[in-house]
Amino acid sequence: MQETLLQFIRHLRHAGVTISTAETLDAMSVAAQLGYRDKTLLYHGLAACLAKTDEQRQQYHSCFKQFFEFDLKPDVANESEETAENESSESEANDAMSGQGSMGGGGGSGQGNQGQSGQNQSGQDQEQSRSPKSEAQNFDQLRADVIRAAAQAQLEQLRFPTQRGIFRRRILEALNDPQRQSEIQALGNGDAQQQERSRWLQQQRDIQLEMVREMIDRQLLLTNNAEARATQEALMRDSSLSAMDQYYRKKLPPLIRKLAKKLASRHKQRLHRAKRGKPDLGKTLRRNIAYGGVPFNRYWRQKKREKSEIYVLCDLSGSVSAWSEVLMLFVQALAEVLPNTRSFVFCGRSHEVSEEFKSFPAEQALALIRHKHGMGSSDYGLALNSFRDQIIDKVNRRSCIIILGDGRGNGGDTGIDALRELYQRARLLLWFNPEPQSNWNTGDSEIRRYQSASHYVAECGSLRKLEYLLDDLLTLMR
Amino acid sequence: MTNARQQIDTLISQLAEQGYIASDNIATTLYLAKMLERPILIEGPPGVGKTELANATAAVLNQPLVRLQCYEGLDESKALYDWKYSKQLLYVQVLKEKLQDVLAGTEGLSGAVEKLHQLDDIFYSEHFLEPRPLLQALKSDTGAVLLIDEIDKADYEFESLLLEILADFKVSVPEIGRIAATHKPLVILTSNNTRDLSDALKRRCLHLYIPFPEADLEGRIVDSRVPEISEQLRRQLVEFVHSVRQFDLKKQPAISETIDWARSLLLLHADKLDRQLVEDSLNVLLKYEEDIDLVRPELSSLLRNSH
Missing domain, CATH: 3.40.50.410 (von Willebrand factor, type A domain)
Structure with missing residues (x-):
């Protein structure tokens, strides 16, 4: 569970919210105090120790929604808890925490039963496909498979948009996709029933492909392209403006504001220290005559x-x-x-x-x-x-x-x-x-x-x- | 874990008994502050009940409220502690002869100084220490709620001074040493956001932002503060205030103004809003002539909406 929280904090940082180690520790004790069950509570609790300005609060809100796939309305929160009911408490919490969360923990439950479960289900699902409930179940199963595969492929390490292809391939490999593709092909050449099954498998595959794409998009959204941006900013600071592209120039104002804020905060402090001035000996002595010249009240020279x-x-x-x-x-x-x-x-x-x-x-x-x-x-x-x-x-x-x-x-x-x-x-x-x-x-x-x-x-x-x-x-x- | 939920709900109802209608957000933060022994930094526009929250909390916890109002130039001798100079002086005068007795029989100046050294720093002991609000809160026997109001008005130096107290609940007095809190007080800082507070201060606090409340919550607040008001008038009033907040005003009417307005309407024996009444009492709600001029021409449409 801690790992999930840490991941969430990492994502907040990527989104530009500055969070110190001490605040991370605070967040841990807040989570320990409130538990993960009541999401509204968790939302408010974590907000108190992680988001400290207006801007940060907005970032926090959108990150929380993205990361925990979370809607602030209580009834929706209940629903998602119900779907996770059957699973063990650990994975229940993980599941409620959505895909990102389960990547940390659930990687171990291997590939083997995936192929199995896919095949076992196939028969039943065809029969039951009319009832919406089983369809939803099937969907959850597919999603769980994808999440597990994503954990195996270590999707949380995805940083740059250019890595999209690599991670897509890794996840598909973890899903046993090449094997399934050849199966689809083989069945496609068979009799009517086999063709039917091939079509069904193809459909399942399409759904999963869509999920994988979504998941990668979401991961990119969460990291907010942070590292690419940091590199870009460093580059922008050092490069000559005349050589700079119009595209980059548009990005300058926020960077300038950031640099200026840093400068300003440093010089504000100095200004105050300089204002203190020198003691006014004459005035101090005069005003303290009543105390026998002992300088109880000190006066400074007004500059x-x-x-x-x-x-x-x-x-x-x-x-x-x-x-x-x-x-x-x-x-x-x-x-x-x-x-x-x-x-x-x-x-x-x-x-x-x-x-x-x-x-x-x-x-x-x-x-x-x-x-x-x-x-x-x-x-x-x-x-x-x-x-x-x-x-x-x-x-x-x-x-x-x-x-x-x-x-x-x-x-x-x-x-x-x-x-x-x-x-x-x-x-x-x-x-x-x-x-x-x-x-x-x-x-x-x-x-x-x-x-x-x-x-x-x-x-x-x-x-x-x-x-x-x-x-x-x-x-x-x- | 439902335990936390229950306790927060209890807190909400306890605060309600004190006449403070708290949202989930407020109660959660307050609960965490108590459990984790962290200060709360409350931000929000003036008049949304930041100070009131401290009052209500003190009443719920049954602890004294120690209040420190910040202003420019506030320093440690006014906020933390001071030496009782006149008492020291008085004692020196009174004890002059005693001192002569003590020093009698010593040889030379160095002997006398040596003798004095053995007497310890009696004039810089706790008897001569004048505790100011911060120290008072730390030394309180029953625990206390410490309200540091409008911290954004104080100087940067004062913020740094607070850091030690907020983090460890300890105060360094050079002549005595460190004084630790007997019971850790619940610290509440408020800020109107007239300037950015330092990151170091923010890091040490739980952060709570209280915005203008939603219509429903504001209705309940008015109800708890001015229970005599009729249902219809309350609804109209709250809706009117909410639509007034949509204007670009110099000062938005806050909850305190809504309550004041409700009280004045009650005094005028009104049971529903009409144009004449609103026009006559608008100066309770809006504090600037420019704002009143801006709203007055729109009154009819505003009133139509809130019916």
């Missing part, structure tokens, strides 16, 4: 936190627009730790887009911005000059400016003077360049000149590099 502002300017021209979108998404997702952010985009003139992000969800805002300001070749001269005009009276020693662009101005005005003016005023001016360093200063790239008017020019060729850069930035800004 006014100066809010730092971040200005992000992104190039929306064709070559780097994908990166700009990633950066803007990242910065928006970091809103919790970077409250004062203003975003600007440019192809020609710079436009502020902070309002769009405030009134629409991030992805929708991006689409809107792309539509309004995107597509065109970059004119750095106009962009930097108009950017300076918009923000110069706000920029001070607490401001941080991030510019994302490849610094390729198509030979036009560089706007370097405007940049230098900002550089001299701001606390930090960073230039993120998505191009690999080897390509800098080739062709029309002006990045060397921009380097002289920035505190740091960084290459942000992959999501991982961008994550590190922002991590450093947050440490600096705190």
